[in-house]
Amino acid sequence: MNRYYKLTTFMKGGHIEVDNNRAERSIKPFLIGRKIWLFAVSTSGANSSAIIYSLVETTKENGFNPFFYLQFLFEELPQLDMTAERNIDYLMP
Known part of the structure; x- marks a missing residue:
């Protein structure tokens, strides 16, 4: 009963997803990358790799x-x- 309002909100809004699988799928590559960066030769190399x-x-x-x-x-x-001093926000995806 404590979550009744949230449940009814979910039922009313068709745009709300039931689970967070999409969010978990989107961060999975970062988790794999984190394990790979452990074996970087240098800190600056790992930093550059993380940026790319x-x-x-x-x-x-x-x-x-x-x-x-x-x-x-x-x-x-x-x-x-x-x-x-130029705004480079237009370069972001």
Whole structure:
């Protein structure tokens, strides 16, 4: 009875999922990556790997093709003026 309100909210909203399987599937690659990063030769290498891995997984989660996103980044980043304080949010997936 304590959870009756939440149950009825779930029944009224068709957009609410019954379980959290989607969330668990989306974080699974990070868990696998965490085990792989234990065997990195250096801390900076593991950090770089984590950054790239995070970008790729964020791209996938937002529904974009990681190959085309990385291609876009490699084309845009060399042209950026790093001395100017510029908002680079447009580069995020």
